[in-house]
Amino acid sequence: MAPSLVGVGVGPGDPELLTVRAIRTLREAERVFSPTMAEDSVGRAESIVREAAPDIAVERLVFAILADDEARATAHRAAAERITECLDAGEQVAFITLGDPNVYSTFHHLADMVRQLRAEAEITTVPGIMAFQDLAARSGTVVVDGSERLHLVTAVDGPGALDTPLADPDAAIVIYKGGRHLPQIAEKLETAGRLDGAIYGELLGLPGQRLGSLRVSADGPGAYLAAVLVPPTRDQG
Numbered sequence: 665m666a667p668s669l670v671g672v673g674v675g676p677g678d679p680e681l682l683t684v685r686a687i688r689t690l691r692e693a694e695r696v697f698s699p700t701m702a703e704d705s706v707g708r709a710e711s712i713v714r715e716a717a718p719d720i721a722v723e724r725l726v727f728a729i730l731a732d733d734e735a736r737a738t739a740h741r742a743a744a745e746r747i748t749e750c751l752d753a754g755e756q757v758a759f760i761t762l763g764d765p766n767v768y769s770t771f772h773h774l775a776d777m778v779r780q781l782r783a784e785a786e787i788t789t790v791p792g793i794m795a796f797q798d799l800a801a802r803s804g805t806v807v808v809d810g811s812e813r814l815h816l817v818t819a820v821d822g823p824g825a826l827d828t829p830l831a832d833p834d835a836a837i838v839i840y841k842g843g844r845h846l847p848q849i850a851e852k853l854e855t856a857g858r859l860d861g862a863i864y865g866e867l868l869g870l871p872g873q874r875l876g877s878l879r880v881s882a883d884g885p886g887a888y889l890a891a892v893l894v895p896p897t898r899d900q901g
């Protein structure tokens with residue numbers, strides 16, 4: 665087989681949510697990389713793989729996820745160069761990522777850099793279960809039905825991200841990266857009459873998981889790994 669890079673989604677946290685294809689791909693790879701904040705720190709994706717398949721060896725790539733743009737670009741370049749070394753050595757390389765590799769993931773930045781270094785590299789992805797799907801399942805929430813719509817937004821810069829989706833009462837809203845702004849998000853939903861029914865999930869499938877009504881959890885900031893699911897407005901009759 666020609667050397668290749670595959671981004672593998674490992675789901676949101678529960679090792680049982682790793683797909684059969686993800687496990688098979690990781691076993692077939694000759695090198696499995698995982699993102700981490702520091703060389704001596706086990707990242708979330710690595711701990712999920714450790715629990716599901718402890719025999720799979722993982723090599724860490726340090727990413728400056730919360731640092732400035734320049735530090736992030738430098739870290740991505742160093743990671744892409746390490747991956748390229750392995751591709752040049754003829755290896756099948758996998759890179760694990762939380763949830764799905766095509767949704768708010770570092771993987772495509774990394775893939776772009778690898779492509780710049782080796783235009784001929786074959787790059788693919790294996791989908792992963794996303795946090796909001798786990799949140800819907802755990803809370804027994806139907807996300808969308810019939811002609812209802814779904815907005816997936818990031819609230820990393822605050823609740824302004826909700827303005828457009830809230831204009832559509834028949835749309836479900838999934839809010840990622842909003843932990844820091846939880847009280848403001850709840851306030852905005854309350855004003856729009858959408859707070860009742862909004863579900864909050866923090867550290868889903870991981871130690872310390874919290875799950876329940878957003879109204880109850882929104883008395884302070886939440887974690888980075890937190891998701892909110894606001895179902896569409898539906899007739900009760």
Ligand SMILES: C[S@@+](CC[C@H](N)C(=O)[O-])C[C@H]1O[C@@H](n2cnc3c(N)ncnc32)[C@H](O)[C@@H]1O
Nearest residue numbers: 676763764767794795840841867868889890891
């Ligand atoms: C960088 S994005 C990763 C998204 C991921 N690629 C996906 O497909 O779900 C990180 C955001 O995903 C959500 N998230 C991921 N895992 C989660 C978990 N275990 N519990 C709650 N939210 C989670 C949170 O909103 C978090 O801020």
